[in-house]
Amino acid sequence: MKIGSRLWVLMLVLVMVWSVGCQAVTDTGKEAGQPQEQAGESFPVTLTDGTDTEVTIESEPKAIVSLIPSMTETAYALDLGDKMVGVTTNDDYPEEVKELETVGDMTIDVEKVASLKPDLVLASTMNGEAINKLRDLGLTVLSYEPQNLEDVFQMIRDVGQATGSVEKAEEVVSGMEEEKKQAQEVAAAVKDDDRARVWMEVSPELHTSGKGTFMDELITLAGGENVATDHEGWDPVSSETVVQWNPDVILFTHGDEKAIQSRGGWKKVNALKEGRIEALEGNLVSRPGPRITQGLLHLAEVLYPEAYSDVVGQ
Structure with a gap:
């Protein structure tokens, strides 16, 4: 395959946030549907994300950056649009994301992310080294790469906990479970x-x-x-x-x-x-x-x- 074709396929699948070649199931450290620490919207909240990192969110986030379209859609589904301050150039849904600051594409501009002073960064394990760099800067990063629907449901619940949107997250997951049914x-x-x-x-x-x-x-x-x-x-x-x-x-x-x-x-x-x-x-x-x-x-x-x-x- 030509190099250009390889890059085209890589961008196609990655931009759509697909788990290309990744066969390991994300271990969120708990049973699906069950909160890890807190059952309500109180803070601090501690979660174990898809990088097997224990992440503590000290208080309800007021500014959120998303590094991947699936996370952006999750944030908006949880009615967090007014807290979003940055996304990537690959984000196209919902329409409001086009008005936000961009922090790169599949390659993340770490300094740009930091300049937006987010309380929470939502990422995918596909963001790779950018996650570690952001954490080294002291930013709070939650990263997931779901491998199946149950993983998606749990990711949404986790983001709900991390943002004080537990009830909304359950509402979203309930609707998704009905569509699956x-x-x-x-x-x-x-x-x-x-x-x-x-x-x-x-x-x-x-x-x-x-x-x-x-x-x-x-x-x-x-x-x-x-x-x-x-x-x-x-x-x-x-x-x-x-x-x-x-x-x-x-x-x-x-x-x-x-x-x-x-x-x-x-x-x-x-x-x-x-x-x-x-x-x-x-x-x-x-x-x-x-x-x-x-x-x-x-x-x-x-x-x-x-x-x-x-x-x-x-």
Whole structure:
């Protein structure tokens, strides 16, 4: 693969905050759904984050910087928008983030972050060395990289504790759990013989979602069978391999349908024969934040529109 293509794929997956190649499940140091220290909104609050660091938030944060889009979306879902003072150039949701100061992209300007004087920095383990540098400067940093939906729920609860938004966090998680339940009900309404074999691609180089990725979990929860489930992480596969797998549905988060239809040898694939090529909004199915279950529900609708209509409605 050319260097430019490698960088393109890296930015695609990282910008969407996906766990590329990361197979280790985040250990938050407690059972999902259970607070670590305090059950209410009192401070100080002590949490163990995804870097296995014990982080103490001494008082309710008044200024927050986010280093990753999924964390930004989490903060806004918890009604913390008025406390946000900095985000990255990759942040695009909600619309208000475009008015905030930016502190870099996947490369964080540590000095810029410090200049904003945040009480709390929300990060991903993918921010790497920037996390240590910020902590060395005395800043309070909470960092997570959820590997599945349960991890996302716990991350949101933790951020709720860290910001004095415990009740709102429970409200958000409850809504997400309901969306997950609805998707599973759609899947349960489909006969085993009717389950769709799914090919998901996230780059022109045919990188797909193998075992241990968020998208693999979403496909399974929505009642689909991931044709690449025997692969690990995000390794690319050959065009010939996809044709051999012969998926019933092709899902993509890049490019367009015509490009897929024009590939040599693909006309024999069931998905092309049946016209089942569907675009997904990449941010909904890849960012491990509060909208991920919306992506799950949309996936269930795309795979099984009739069952979705019966269970969820129009």
